[in-house]
Structures are given as C-alpha cells and as structure tokens.
Amino acid sequence: MNDVAAAAGVALKTVSRVVNDEPGVNAATALRVKAAIDRLGYRRNDGARTLRRGRTASIGLVIEDAADVFYSSLSRAVEETALHHGCLLFTGSSQEDAARERDLVLAFCARRVDGLIIVPAGTDHTYLAPEFEAGTRAVFADRPPGAGCEADVVLSDNAGGARAGAAHLIAHGHRRIAFLGDLPRIFTAAERLRGYREALAAAGLPYDEGLVAMGPADPARLRADLARLLRAADPPTALLTGNGRTTVETLRALASITGSATGAFVEGVRPGLGGLALVGFDDFELADLLGVTVVAQDPARLGRTAADLLFLRLAGDDGPVTRFELPTRLIPRGSGERPPPPRRDHP
Amino acid sequence: MNDVAAAAGVALKTVSRVVNDEPGVNAATALRVKAAIDRLGYRRNDGARTLRRGRTASIGLVIEDAADVFYSSLSRAVEETALHHGCLLFTGSSQEDAARERDLVLAFCARRVDGLIIVPAGTDHTYLAPEFEAGTRAVFADRPPGAGCEADVVLSDNAGGARAGAAHLIAHGHRRIAFLGDLPRIFTAAERLRGYREALAAAGLPYDEGLVAMGPADPARLRADLARLLRAADPPTALLTGNGRTTVETLRALASITGSATGAFVEGVRPGLGGLALVGFDDFELADLLGVTVVAQDPARLGRTAADLLFLRLAGDDGPVTRFELPTRLIPRGSGERPPPPRRDHP
DNA sequence: GTGCGGATTGACAACGTTGTCCGGGGTCGT
DNA sequence: ACGACCCCGGACAACGTTGTCAATCCGCAC
Known part of the structure; x- marks a missing residue:
C-alpha cells in the first residue's frame, strides 16, 4: 500500500480510502491510485485490516469427518451461508477425538474467527469459556455441548x-x-x-x-x-x-x-x-x-440453521440460549414394510 | 499480551518468549508468566503474529462442491496433510462457476494464505499472476489451469x-x-x-x-x-x-x-x-x-498428492513445474461383464 | 481584503505481535 | 579484584492497515 501511495504520488491514507471505496476522494486522484494499484498488482492485506478493525470476517467449522456425506452436506450449507455474509470458512475434522476438536477450535480462536460452528466430539467445553469472554460466539450442531457450556445448539430429533x-x-x-x-x-x-x-x-x-x-x-x-x-x-x-x-x-x-x-x-x-x-x-x-x-x-438444514443462528448472534442478538430440534422424516421404501415370517415356535 | 506482561510484572517481550517457547527465559519467570496467562485466559493473536512474520500457516482450497463425495474425499485428504504441517485450511466451493472460483481464490490471497489448491472451474487463471509474483504458490488438482498459467497440477488418467x-x-x-x-x-x-x-x-x-x-x-x-x-x-x-x-x-x-x-x-x-x-x-x-x-x-490420493506437492513448494522447492497423472483402476463387479444380447438383425 | 464552509488530502497513532539490539547482573578464570 | 563472558530481561521499531484529527485549497459571500 505504501508502494502504491508512492507510485501514485499520494498519501497512504488516500490509497486506503480508494481501496475501501470511501467517499471524499477526487475522481481524478482515485483514477490515478487505481492505475497504480493495477500496475503494481496490489492486493489489500486482510490480515492487517482485521488486526486494525477487530473483526476477521471468518468463521470456523469443526465437524467429525469431512469425507462423510452427512457432514459434508452440513459443511456445504454452512459454507453457503458464510459466503452470503461475506465470511470465509476455516474447516477441520475432529475424527471423533476430543483433543483434536479442542486443538482445532483453539487454533481457530487464535486466528480470531468471529464465530464457531462445532460438531463436538468431546463432552467438556469449559476450554471455551475464555473465548466466550473475549466475545467469540459458538453454535453447536448435531450434538449439544458438554455440561456447563452455555451455547446455542441445533439438533435433529x-x-x-x-x-x-x-x-x-x-x-x-x-x-x-x-x-x-x-x-x-x-x-x-x-x-x-x-x-x-x-x-x-x-x-x-x-x-x-x-x-x-x-x-x-x-x-x-x-x-x-x-x-x-x-x-x-x-x-x-x-x-x-x-x-x-x-x-x-x-x-x-x-x-x-x-x-x-x-x-x-x-x-x-x-x-x-x-x-x-x-x-x-x-x-x-x-x-x-x-x-x-x-x-x-x-444435514443441510442442520448446517443452515446453525449458521443462520450464528450470524444472528454476530449481528448482536443477545437473546437467551436456544436449542433447536429439527424433525426427521420416515421414508418407506420397502425394507421397513416387510412383515416378519410366520412364527414357527407354536407348531 | 500487554495485560499479561503487566500482570506478571515483566516486559512484553518476555511474555512473547514464553508463549513461543523461546529459550533464554528463567524457569521461575516463565512460570509466573504462564500463571498470568492462565489467569487472564490469554490466547495469542495469530493475526498479528502472521502480520509480523509474513507466513500465515494457512492454505486455501477451492473445490467444485463440498457436498460431492469425490471432492469431500479430496478435501479431507488435503485437510489431513495441512494439519500435519501445522496449517489451517480455508475451503470454498466454486459451484462450477469461474467467477466464484476467482473471487474465492482472491479472497484467500487477501488473507495471505501461503498456498492454494484449486480445482478450477474457469479456464483463465491470469488473475493469479500478481499472486505468484507475491510468492503465493498454487497447485491445481483434478483439472489443469488455463493456458498461460505455470503451476503444478495433479490429475487422474x-x-x-x-x-x-x-x-x-x-x-x-x-x-x-x-x-x-x-x-x-x-x-x-x-x-x-x-x-x-x-x-x-x-x-x-x-x-x-x-x-x-x-x-x-x-x-x-x-x-x-x-x-x-x-x-x-x-x-x-x-x-x-x-x-x-x-x-x-x-x-x-x-x-x-x-x-x-x-x-x-x-x-x-x-x-x-x-x-x-x-x-x-x-x-x-x-x-x-x-x-x-x-x-x-x-480422490484422497489426488488430494494428498496435491497437498504434498504444495508443501514441498512452500518448503522452497523451486524445480520445474510438474504434472502428475494418477492411474485409475477398473473394478469388475458384474455390470460391465454382461455380454450383449444375441443379434437379431440377420435372422 | 477577509472570513467561512466544504471538499480533499495528509500526518500520526494504534491494532498485537516479533526481530534486533542493548544493558544489567552474575559467574568464572586469572 | 578485575575483565570477559553468559544469561536474562527490556526498549524500540516494524509488519500493513484504518480511525482520528488537522491542514490545505478553492470558491464565494461579506
């Protein structure tokens, strides 16, 4: 950004203004800056940006196994919702291992994700307390969090x-x-x-x-x-x-x-x-x-609901913790409608 | 980190040293710092860290559709390899849409991912040139990049x-x-x-x-x-x-x-x-x-190979661009071994 | 000529880390 | 006792942005 400013012969801040489409920049100046940007192939460093601003516009998703269709459908739905909110998505698989779940979540938190969607493998989520303290929001999906962890959860019935x-x-x-x-x-x-x-x-x-x-x-x-x-x-x-x-x-x-x-x-x-x-x-x-x-x-609805809930929270909703339970649907296709064979124990 | 330093009665830099397990800190001091860290629930801000260090320890993966088993298996393998290298993974689905692929890739680049694994939807990857210039590495998987884009690629035969x-x-x-x-x-x-x-x-x-x-x-x-x-x-x-x-x-x-x-x-x-x-x-x-x-x-091998290749590049390998082609395997199970019905057109 | 308002632009600090470099003690050898 | 050296801790700048506030310039009315 410094280089761009130098190339365009303007101050750093002016480039920032152009990059962020802020008002109050002369059209001619903006054009000169844009030309410099293209010429130098400049791309804003979102890391620095989020450091300054506080929000990272990213969320973390921990599922059990990315290769399992159930979770990949859930994942896909979360991704879609995140993208819709201009958020990028970190994903990780816990492999049904509580320690891995914890490591992933904490790694996401160290990256300062705005929120988390967790399919928990473990039953102790007290490790999240400091993160909640720091303002990170979390929604649990498919399974509830361990005792003592106050967080929204979306389940199937x-x-x-x-x-x-x-x-x-x-x-x-x-x-x-x-x-x-x-x-x-x-x-x-x-x-x-x-x-x-x-x-x-x-x-x-x-x-x-x-x-x-x-x-x-x-x-x-x-x-x-x-x-x-x-x-x-x-x-x-x-x-x-x-x-x-x-x-x-x-x-x-x-x-x-x-x-x-x-x-x-x-x-x-x-x-x-x-x-x-x-x-x-x-x-x-x-x-x-x-x-x-x-x-x-x-599973897609599970993911969508969890993501919607998370973004509601990120938007400032501070209502009481909720617990969604989505209905299931029985689909008869033959194998469940076969009668038992005639009993032969009373000949 | 400032707070921790104040709480422990040491300088900022000493906390940094403890957090990063750097040598040259008295054991007693380290203990005091660790206690302060636990007490305050401090967690290092990796955003600031990567800003300072240059590497983000994260890679971006763009696939076609996260819900498709083929790509979710690939994705899972990439994730595993990334984790093994201490890297977090951004994922996104292009939905077979070139513009979406490009937006995702550029968003990942703005986050300064160290590397990219791309299943391309589009056929023009000139937009990547500035990123390559800036040192980002990319490996294409399942499909090759568009003309004029020099990058490693891993395909099936x-x-x-x-x-x-x-x-x-x-x-x-x-x-x-x-x-x-x-x-x-x-x-x-x-x-x-x-x-x-x-x-x-x-x-x-x-x-x-x-x-x-x-x-x-x-x-x-x-x-x-x-x-x-x-x-x-x-x-x-x-x-x-x-x-x-x-x-x-x-x-x-x-x-x-x-x-x-x-x-x-x-x-x-x-x-x-x-x-x-x-x-x-x-x-x-x-x-x-x-x-x-x-x-x-x-698909898992496709993902693993691509990820291995990417990390090889990130480790400094500057050999010529390579193109892997993984073999396929015919598995006879009955449907492919049935003979055609007898011909009746010459009665 | 002077003062004023709006439009533009810029200087500077701050976000939370880490790398560099320096200083204050203590230990050891002579 | 004195210098050399090592260990530990700290001050400071820098990473690349953005928010705050001030400065400049122009036209225009008084």
Whole structure:
C-alpha cells in the first residue's frame, strides 16, 4: 500500500480510502491510485485490516469427518451461508477425538474467527469459556455441548426419529427388533437408542440387551454382531440401524453372510436381507433404488440453521440460549414394510 | 499480551518468549508468566503474529462442491496433510462457476494464505499472476489451469481410464456403446470422451455421435437421453457413464424407464439395467452391492498428492513445474461383464 | 481584503505481535 | 579484584492497515 501511495504520488491514507471505496476522494486522484494499484498488482492485506478493525470476517467449522456425506452436506450449507455474509470458512475434522476438536477450535480462536460452528466430539467445553469472554460466539450442531457450556445448539430429533422407525417396524408386526448403533458415548447414538427403547415400551415389548449392538461401523464387528444375532435362539425379524454408515455396512455384512446379494441389482439374484426387515437412520445415496426404508435427517438444514443462528448472534442478538430440534422424516421404501415370517415356535 | 506482561510484572517481550517457547527465559519467570496467562485466559493473536512474520500457516482450497463425495474425499485428504504441517485450511466451493472460483481464490490471497489448491472451474487463471509474483504458490488438482498459467497440477488418467472402461465393454462383445458424460467444457469430461473415442478407434469401431450425450447429471435430462438412445433403431447394448453422479442418476433413470428396479435389492425383482451392460467412471458407495463395474479414481490420493506437492513448494522447492497423472483402476463387479444380447438383425 | 464552509488530502497513532539490539547482573578464570 | 563472558530481561521499531484529527485549497459571500 505504501508502494502504491508512492507510485501514485499520494498519501497512504488516500490509497486506503480508494481501496475501501470511501467517499471524499477526487475522481481524478482515485483514477490515478487505481492505475497504480493495477500496475503494481496490489492486493489489500486482510490480515492487517482485521488486526486494525477487530473483526476477521471468518468463521470456523469443526465437524467429525469431512469425507462423510452427512457432514459434508452440513459443511456445504454452512459454507453457503458464510459466503452470503461475506465470511470465509476455516474447516477441520475432529475424527471423533476430543483433543483434536479442542486443538482445532483453539487454533481457530487464535486466528480470531468471529464465530464457531462445532460438531463436538468431546463432552467438556469449559476450554471455551475464555473465548466466550473475549466475545467469540459458538453454535453447536448435531450434538449439544458438554455440561456447563452455555451455547446455542441445533439438533435433529434423534429420539423421535428412532422411536418412529422402531414403531414403524412394530406396526408391521415385528416383535424382535435389533438395534445396531454407534458408541453410546456419542450423543446421537444414545438418543437414538433411547427412542428405540421408548418405542418398545410404548408397544409393551420387552427391552432385550441381546438385541442391541453398539459400536463404530466397522465391517468386521458388524458381521460378527449380525452373525451372533441371527444364530440366536430367538433371532430378530427386523433391524433398526443407527446411522448411515452402519446401515450401509449392515447391508454389506448381510450380503456377505447370506452370500447372495452382491450384484443383486444387475444380476437379479435373491435379495440380501435374508428375510429381515430394515429401517435405517439417515438417508443415503441409492437407498431409493435399493428399497431401503429410512428415517431421514436433513444435514443441510442442520448446517443452515446453525449458521443462520450464528450470524444472528454476530449481528448482536443477545437473546437467551436456544436449542433447536429439527424433525426427521420416515421414508418407506420397502425394507421397513416387510412383515416378519410366520412364527414357527407354536407348531 | 500487554495485560499479561503487566500482570506478571515483566516486559512484553518476555511474555512473547514464553508463549513461543523461546529459550533464554528463567524457569521461575516463565512460570509466573504462564500463571498470568492462565489467569487472564490469554490466547495469542495469530493475526498479528502472521502480520509480523509474513507466513500465515494457512492454505486455501477451492473445490467444485463440498457436498460431492469425490471432492469431500479430496478435501479431507488435503485437510489431513495441512494439519500435519501445522496449517489451517480455508475451503470454498466454486459451484462450477469461474467467477466464484476467482473471487474465492482472491479472497484467500487477501488473507495471505501461503498456498492454494484449486480445482478450477474457469479456464483463465491470469488473475493469479500478481499472486505468484507475491510468492503465493498454487497447485491445481483434478483439472489443469488455463493456458498461460505455470503451476503444478495433479490429475487422474481420465483418458486412460475411459479407454480402459470402453475397451472392457468391447472385450465383452459390445459394439454399440453409449457414452454419457458431463459438459465437454469440463476438462475431465472432455478427456474421458477422448478416451472413449480412442478405445473405439483402437477396436476399429465407428464413432457415432448419436450414442453420446454430454451434460450435467440432471435426472430429467438423463431420462430423456436414455429413452432416446433406447428407442433408436440400433440401440446401444452398453453404457459408459462419465462420472459418479451421472452413473447414479443413470441407474435411477433406467429404473424409472424399465419401471422395475426400485427396491430391487430387498424385493428381488428383475434388475434395472434392462439388459444393458454398464461401466461407470468413478467408484461410488454401494457400487459393490449393486454389482456395478467401475473405473475407480482415488480422490484422497489426488488430494494428498496435491497437498504434498504444495508443501514441498512452500518448503522452497523451486524445480520445474510438474504434472502428475494418477492411474485409475477398473473394478469388475458384474455390470460391465454382461455380454450383449444375441443379434437379431440377420435372422 | 477577509472570513467561512466544504471538499480533499495528509500526518500520526494504534491494532498485537516479533526481530534486533542493548544493558544489567552474575559467574568464572586469572 | 578485575575483565570477559553468559544469561536474562527490556526498549524500540516494524509488519500493513484504518480511525482520528488537522491542514490545505478553492470558491464565494461579506
């Protein structure tokens, strides 16, 4: 900027005025300055600018895994909203690791982002207190913050969705419904398990721990769990899977167990569910073609809502902390509407 | 930092030394400073730091669409590498819009990112010249920069992959192979079309424009194009689809045309390809279960390679501009190995 | 001629760091 | 006891902007 000023034969401040389209600059002078800018290929240093002004016009987004479609859709929506507010976006994946989440958040704070959108991996967010003190705003998405952290949060109706999914299977005659969820320490997984239990209770069905398997969507683990479930004396007639990855891996595992499903779509062989009914939490690509009934969340809306809320806060809204809960939607596609096979235990 | 210095009863510079783990500070003094830092909840302002130091320890990534699995995988890999180098990552989606790409890149440059990884939407990158002049480094990924822009680039072997895919179908007896690609102005789409033509030529087959449909993966358009292709006097017996989205939407379109495939997996109805063979460019989730033969790219490797290259440059490597071309891999799963139906035109 | 108002422009400090350089002690060797 | 040297701490400028305030110039009315 100094060079530009020298080249145009004006003072530093005049260049600043031109660059920022401030009024009170003679048209001829402005033209001379602009020419110098073009000639020198000058570009304002936003770092210095934000240092002086206090706001960085950037926000930070911490998600669980950028490569997961659920989070990348959320991410995309946040990005769109941020851009709309003239904000740039820092992104980082926590990989379900609380320390990484914390490091990312603090790194963003050191960059003095105006706000944060966090899909928390950890359950302790006291580390944010000094940042809140300093005026940084944060909105939590998909999962709430740990105890003692007062911040807005946008969730899906996890329990309600799982309840609806389980109730759907019950309504179609199922009595033995297995639940395959993620680690119970993950908020959404715990909530969905709760919804599943509530649906059972509402129908007067017993809760059988033997029908529940919680853990990350690891193919080998799922195969083992499913094999165990299906070998049991009183096997489930239906499955409720707790998230998109688990649903997909469950389909794979069932295919490998029944040994028949691979290539089903193009070869026309017997389907790969082995007679089981299935409802999956989260919609996923091609679930429509496969005929998989799901409880759909709307990750883009989750992201949009969180971002809108954040920008409202940044605009000065100091209302009480809010907690949004977005509805889920059950989409019947066939796999969740199959009746259980006729009972043979009373011949 | 001033406050911390005052609180600890030391000079500004001493706090700076403690914060940066610089040697030459008495252990007792350091402890006092650290205590003051904790007490005040102080966090270094990285904006000021980078202003002083010149490097921002951040890079910018411009992709086409953050919600697309191909780019989100690429993005994830870049993020990982950046984190590994202690760099934060700005991300933005160009939405296949050259102006947006340019705005994003320039916004990143105004933030003085150390480097850029760009999946270009436009074909004119002369706007980058002043940035290169200023020392910013850029690596292009998935598609090359426009003419006159000297920068490293990491691509997939698009033509080779498409050639292999088409050759695979030809080897299984197909003579009428349709190609469904994206807009030919997109580099990858043009290259894949070229590979398709090369494979035809190598097999002595004619190139029939009537068998080629190029455009975005719009469901309605694909349905119309497919209907037209299948109604023709001499319809194709096989399809080569030009990218992941197109493959998926083609499966949907075929299902809706043949009216039979929805729910195939769970219901066991006739498959939805209507007797057609299919090879898709890009692997996609559940392609294995569906039995769809694909030419797989490795988006994560694309991202990793680009990021590694960028950090090599940032570390001072001033070798000549390089152009990586990563191999693709044909994965047979059934849909690409089906023979054409017996010919009936010579009864 | 003098004073005044508006339009333009400029000088200077400040944002929060870090790099450079200097000084004040203490320790060690002679 | 004295100089050389090392360790630690501090003063100050600089990074590239922008906000504040003052200065200059012009035309015009009195």
